[in-house]
Amino acid sequence: MKTNPGRFFEDYRLGEVIPHAVPRTLSGGERALYHALYPARHAIYSSDQFAQSCGLPGSPIDDLAAFHTVFGKTVPDISLNAIANLGYAEGRWLQPVYPGNTLRAESTVIGLKENSSGTSGVVYVRTRGFNQDDEPVLEYVRWVMVRKGRLDAPAPAAVVPQLASVVVPEALVMPRRLDFTRYDFALAGERHRWGDYTVGEQIDHVDGVTVEEAEHMLATRLWQNTAKVHFDATVRADGKRLIYGGHIISLARALSFNGLANAQMIVALNAGAHANPCFAGDTVRAWSEVLDRAETTAPGVGAVRLRLVATRGAAFDLRGADGKYLPEVLLDLDYWALMPL
Template sequence: MKTNPGRFFEDYRLGETIRHAVPRTVSGGERALYHALYPARHALYSSDAFAQGCGLPASPLEDLAAFHVVFGKTVPDISLNAVANLGYAEGRWLLPVYPGDTLRSESTVIGLKENSNGKSGVVYVRTRGLNQRDDVVMDYVRWVMVRKNKLDAPAPEAVVPALKPALGAEDLVIPAGLDFTGYDFALAGEPHRWADYAVGEKIDHVDGVTIEDAEHMIATRLWQNTAKVHFDATFREDGKRLIYGGHVISMARALSFNGLANAQMIVALNGGAHANPCFAGDTVKCWSEVLDRAETPAPGVGALRLRLVAVKQGAKPFALKGEDGKYLPDVLLDLDYWALIPK
């Protein structure tokens, strides 16, 4: 048998490292397509001249575009037979990615736990994205619910890794040379600085985008994500293709420009949950909450810890969970991240 049905829960072994195919050299094409798919307008990722004015050699590839490339490599080995992608933790962007860089991925299994129904289990992996020099450009933990193929396969010893609830300011890696002392607020689009944001403040980003199947399919193919639930309309009983969670993340991040135009670089991912499924026809809007602020050693650079919440049409303003502690049905995404912003 030469074709690959993908891994099932019983195929994973604690501690094994999986090197994922296929390396990918990124170019300006990824940026152009990213900007075509999402209303992405952050100046640092739109202009070489602006990025050079901030101390970088050129405009990097969007942090989330680099994440999607690294993530997409892992899908055939980690989540091809997934029921759901459950969460993220301890994510860090360690080096900017520039056009011409070649990215590859590898994942280490750090936890396994079979579900009580015996039909699936949760696989925890730590994934690293590496460039052509074998420098680690990012790493993150995610956990995925994966189907079993052989229901009588014995359950492994349950191991659930201890993960930080959030990364601290001391864990953040600031790109070499980044300097916001000469930051051009007019060209960036908003005047708001680090000191203008208060912990506990909530921001309604106002704008919305209706998700289309065609755009989602282009995006998922762009990132070479082969998960069946995103492509095959016969894979789900309802006949719907599930919108890739990363598509919702990028859409919400782009929409957050209105109110957070100067939150330029994502440097850490503390946690994330795809709270409810998203399908074509849903209209996505978002809001943010400022969770923390921190100084950084880079000149003119501060850090904001932000909660980004994506919701669909009909959601109540700033509503997240019900009295039972569960996400409300119109909440799509709850993402906790650190971003760099001028002081």
């Protein structure tokens, strides 16, 4: 058999290291298409001159575009037969990615737990992305519910890794030579700086975007994400193609520009949950909550910890009386971003 049906839950082994095909060289084309798919306007990813004024050699590829590229590499080996991508933790961007860089990925299986139904299980992996010089550019943990291919396959010993609830500020990696002491607030689009945000503050990002089938399919193909639930309408019982969760992350992040234009660079992913599925025709809105602030070692640069929520419903509604996510909530993401002091 020369074709690959993808891995099933029983095919994973604890401690296994999985190198992922195929390396991907990124160019300005990825940036242009990313900005065409999402209303992305953060200045450091839009202008070489602005990025250079902040100490960088030029404008990097959007941090989430780099994330999606690495994530897409893992799909054929990790989530081709997934039922759902359940969560993220311990994510860190270790250095910017620039046009011309080539990214590859590898994952290590760090946890396995069969579900009580006996028809699926949860696979935990730590994924690292590397550039053409074998330097790590990002890392993260995610866990995925994966179907079993053989229902009589014995369950492995359950191992659920202990994961940090937050990346501590001391572990945040500052991009080399990043300097916000000459930051141009007018060109960035807003005057609000690190000191203007308070812990507990909530921000309604106001705007909404209706998700179209065509843009979702284009985005998923751009990142070479081959998960069947995103392409094949016969995989799900309802006959719908599930919108790729990364599409919602990028959409919500782009919408957050209105109120967080100066939250320029994502440097850590503390936690994330795709709370409910999204389908074409849904209108997505976003709101944020300030969870924490921290100083950094980079001149003029502060870190702000943010909760980013994508929803089909009203701003600031998150959970019901039962403690569960409301059905309108699509994404609950906890991340650190860099902002001028």
